[in-house]
Amino acid sequence: MLIDSMFTGQTFALIGAALAVILAGMGSAKGVSMVGEAATGLLTEDPSKSGKALILQALPGTQGIYGLITAFLIIFKIGLLGTPVELTVPQGMYFLMAALPIAVVGYFSAIKQAKVAASGIHLIAKRPDEVGKAITGAALVETYAIFAVLISMLLILFAKV
Numbered sequence: 001m002l003i004d005s006m007f008t009g010q011t012f013a014l015i016g017a018a019l020a021v022i023l024a025g026m027g028s029a030k031g032v033s034m035v036g037e038a039a040t041g042l043l044t045e046d047p048s049k050s051g052k053a054l055i056l057q058a059l060p061g062t063q064g065i066y067g068l069i070t071a072f073l074i075i076f077k078i079g080l081l082g083t084p085v086e087l088t089v090p091q092g093m094y095f096l097m098a099a100l101p102i103a104v105v106g107y108f109s110a111i112k113q114a115k116v117a118a119s120g121i122h123l124i125a126k127r128p129d130e131v132g133k134a135i136t137g138a139a140l141v142e143t144y145a146i147f148a149v150l151i152s153m154l155l156i157l158f159a160k161v
Contacts, residue, residue: 009087013078016092016099017071020152024067024106031060031114038121045125052124052131056117059138063106063113066149070102073156085161098155105148113141 039053074095079085087095120134 009089009092012092013074013087013095016096017074019103020067020070020099023103025064027107027110028061028064031110032057034114035117038118042121042125049124049128053121055135056120056138059117060110060114063110063145066102066145067106070099070152077156091161098152101148102152106145109141109145113138116141
């Protein structure tokens with residue numbers, strides 16, 4: 001009976017919120033650290049490029065923010081901070097599935113974006129005036145995280161509970 005009481009609609013919705021934060025956050029943490037390692041190497045040679053490097057290092061962190069926003073939307077939608085909404089198991093599973101686009105895409109796109117941003121660090125080491133190209137290249141990867149968070153948000157906002 002304890003297992004039956006654990007698998008509620010509310011539980012599945014909260015698992016979705018947790019996955020959005022955990023996976024997108026893990027990708028962002030890994031991505032920011034990858035670019036940070038490259039930036040540190042650059043800054044040992046030329047500390048004056050720290051502003052340019054910081055912009056590139058911050059870019060992979062946005063996926064974690066998108067995961068956090070998605071989790072907050074789920075928490076608000078199911079009334080966790082007010083009067084909780086009684087969710088059926090299928091409704092809870094719906095929220096879990098709605099969180100997956102940003103959870104999965106957020107994880108992978110943060111890491112891929114970090115690889116492009118780290119390459120951008122190498123570019124500005126040799127050609128500091130090309131920072132715009134380095135940022136643009138990394139920002140293009142961000143597009144897919146934006147698509148994913150948009151889908152997750154729309155699914156959550158228009159959910160029938």
